[in-house]
Amino acid sequence: MARRNRSELTDILHDIPLFAHLTKAQLRAVAKVATEEVYEPEAVILRQLDAAQHMVAIVHGKARVTRDGQTLATVGAGDVVGEMSLIDGQRRSAGVIAETEVEGVVLYRSAFMKLLETTPAMAIKLLLAQTARLREADRKLGALG
Numbered sequence: 001m002a003r004r005n006r007s008e009l010t011d012i013l014h015d016i017p018l019f020a021h022l023t024k025a026q027l028r029a030v031a032k033v034a035t036e037e038v039y040e041p042e043a044v045i046l047r048q049l050d051a052a053q054h055m056v057a058i059v060h061g062k063a064r065v066t067r068d069g070q071t072l073a074t075v076g077a078g079d080v081v082g083e084m085s086l087i088d089g090q091r092r093s094a095g096v097i098a099e100t101e102v103e104g105v106v107l108y109r110s111a112f113m114k115l116l117e118t119t120p121a122m123a124i125k126l127l128l129a130q131t132a133r134l135r136e137a138d139r140k141l142g143a144l145g
Helices: 006-014 024-033 083-088 109-118 120-144
Strands: 035-039 044-046 054-060 063-067 070-075 095-098 102-108
Touching: 006 024, 006 102, 024 102, 024 109, 024 120, 054 083, 102 109, 109 120
Parallel strands: none
Antiparallel strands: 035 102, 044 095, 054 102, 063 070, 063 095
8 A cells, every 4th residue: 555645644534434523734633643554354453452552543444343252343444443442541342353454544542642632622523523423322222222
């Protein structure tokens, strides 16, 4: 995969729901500290119970979310994995394994936390986006019950 320039990375971040409500300047700030990674099929993207060092926004490909060897969900383009542990510093509650080749945008905890500390407006927008995601998950669970 050829490395994208910061403008292309900014556009990619805008298409990921977690980041969609950020301003162009905020997206550029995230893109500045982000890296790109490619995971081959069956590669471990995140390991359950590891200390949180990074989160991954999936750009292309599919991966499975697992807990204790059981598949919980499949994630793909636009999904973000590892953000809960990245925010609260707790060990990862689940693992993520690539099913296909996965291209991801990676944000490391130290850079991400610095962005949140120095840009409160960004922190609020990301908190609102994460809350919307949790409400959607809650709604789906309620529909199952």
